Amino acid sequence: MPQPAARTRLPRAERRAQILTAATRAFARHGFADTGLDEIAEEAGVTRVVLYRHFDSKAELYRTILDQACSRLAERVGTDDFEDDAIPALLGAAAEDPDAFRLLFRFATREREFQDLTDSLSAAAVTVAxxxxxxxxxxxxxxxxxxxxxxxxxxxxxxxxLDSGQPDPDTAAERIRAAIHGISQAAAQPPPSSS
Amino acid sequence: MPQPAARTRLPRAERRAQILTAATRAFARHGFADTGLDEIAEEAGVTRVVLYRHFDSKAELYRTILDQACSRLAERVGTDDFEDDAIPALLGAAAEDPDAFRLLFRFATREREFQDLTDSLSAAAVTVAxxxxxxxxxxxxxxxxxxxxxxxxxxxxxxxxLDSGQPDPDTAAERIRAAIHGISQAAAQPPPSSS
DNA sequence: ACGGTTGTATACATGCGAGTAAACATACGT
DNA sequence: ACGTATGTTTACTCGCATGTATACAACCGT
Structure with missing residues (x-):
């Protein structure tokens, strides 16, 4: 049997979960519009028909993924204010599900149809900053x-x-903090007295 | 005449140019996939049919825009090496055509079908950095x-x-340089001797 | 005033990916 | 052994945005 890949026949709930992670992986490559259902199905090791036994539409599948990603993020980082440990929390969330993180911030924030899901997030971030x-x-x-x-x-x-292989998270947090500090220092330079 | 907007009837070359800028503006909002031809036509103050008198397809129109944007960028910044004045040059290019700049770096770099046009650019930037x-x-x-x-x-x-209203470009260049410096400092910190 | 160029309006063609339907296959619990 | 739940196969339908065709209108140079 040259088919060692996917063990077929999962219980409904597990299949659903497995589809979600597979779809997240697939979407994380090229976003919503540029990812076909067949691609997703293949990624999940399943036929396109099966997808529809778990989700009503491509859009609903996508929204489910995005909702989940946002929830988990909020859970870790907190909704309102960004505490001092927000960056380690962010790194933790990203490490836990890299595909979801990439999908969310590389693509979803730029997709017209789904900005309602990401706008609040982005707006909050800007406001806090x-x-x-x-x-x-x-x-x-x-x-x-x-x-x-x-x-x-x-x-x-x-x-x-993530792309560089997730070297030591503590160091990463430190360095990201430093980079942010760099920006705010740059922006706080002596008033633009010009020349 | 309740139609003060667009003066109709331009000579072919000018119309083509006008379509290009209008399409750039439209695409710059939501990228290729999420921008309909009718939207573009409306932005240009023209019917969809006219678009096809100048461009064979939506894709060709888009590629033309991207080509132009890349060329102009290369013209200003230089292809190979990034001199010291690369940042002012980049700011200049962005100021000259903000829509094109946004389109290129906010959307085009993430679009599957057109990565052949932007990959060389991005790859070069990473290599130089x-x-x-x-x-x-x-x-x-x-x-x-x-x-x-x-x-x-x-x-x-x-x-x-651009989004903040293009305050003094020289200051901007300075501050971007500082921000970059901040990153490289952060990354060059004493070897991750860890806690 | 005439011929070409430019644009409009409208209706249609087409393709592709999303979504559906129905019949078949097989694991799994009991 | 049987029935249900899960998955496959195949062959559809359908919507919608892209792309086309045709006939008409008006500007412009000469």
Whole structure:
């Protein structure tokens, strides 16, 4: 039997879970629009028909994945405020499910149809960053600049950390913190006295 | 005449150019897949049919835009090496055509069908960053990390600069440079001797 | 005033991926 | 051994955005 890959026939709940992880992996490569159902089915080692026995549509499957990812993230990092240990928490979440993290921050945040799911997240991040920076940076474009840049820098740094093989998380947290500090320092430079 | 918007009837070449800029604006909002032809047509103040009198397909239109954007970028920044004035050059290019810049770095780099157009660009950026960092950072995951992160940080910083209203470009260049420096410093920290 | 160019309107063609249906196959619990 | 749950196969339907065809309208140079 040259088919050692997938053990067929899982109980419903497990199959569902397995489809979710497989789909997350598949979507994490090219996002929603550029990932076909057949691709997902193949990734799960299953026929396209089976997908529909567990999810009503491609969109519902995707939303389920995104919901789950957001929930887990909120669970680890906290919704409202970003404590001092937010970065280690973020790294933890990313390490726990790298595909979900990549999917969320590399693709989902840019996808029209699903921005309702990610907007609150992003907006919150920017707001928090902004309020943290407000102590050091006067109101104006440079505050906007830093407040927008820092959240994306953070998630990009985490993704780069994943891509580079997840070296020591404590060091990573330290360095990401330093990078963020670098930005806020840069933005807090002596007022743009020009020349 | 309740139609003050678009002056109709342009000579062919100008119409083509106008379509290109309008399409760039439209695509820059949600990328290739999530932007319909009707949206583009409306943005150009023209019927969908007219688009096809100038371009064979949506894909060809998109590739034309991307080609142009890449060319202009290369023209300003240089293909091979990143001189010291690369950042001001990048800011200049972004200011000259913000939509194209956003389109290129926020969407096109993540779109499956067009990665052939952007991959060389991205790959070059990472390589250059890497060689620049190699002086300060030993080979290993942290070098990978910084080499991947710095290019994306740079383009994200430029986009954030655009979004915040393009305050003084010289200051911006300075601050982006500082942010980059921050990353490379962070990555060059004393070897991960760990706790 | 005429011929070509540019644009409009409208209706249609087409393809592709999502989604459905129905018949068959086989593991698994009991 | 039997019935149910799970999965496969195959062959569909369907919607929708892309792409096309045709006839009409108006501007523009000469």
């Amino acid at each position: 902004r309020s943290n920076l407000a102590k050091q940076i006067p109101d104006g474009p440079w505050l906007d600049w830093a407040a927008q840049l820092i959240p994306t820098l953070t998630t990009d740094a985490v993704i780069a950390w | 890497r060689s620049n960092l190699a002086k300060q950072i030993p080979d290993g995951p942290w070098l990978d990390w910084a080499a991947q992160l710095i290019p994306t940080l740079t383009t994200d910083a430029v986009i954030a600069w």
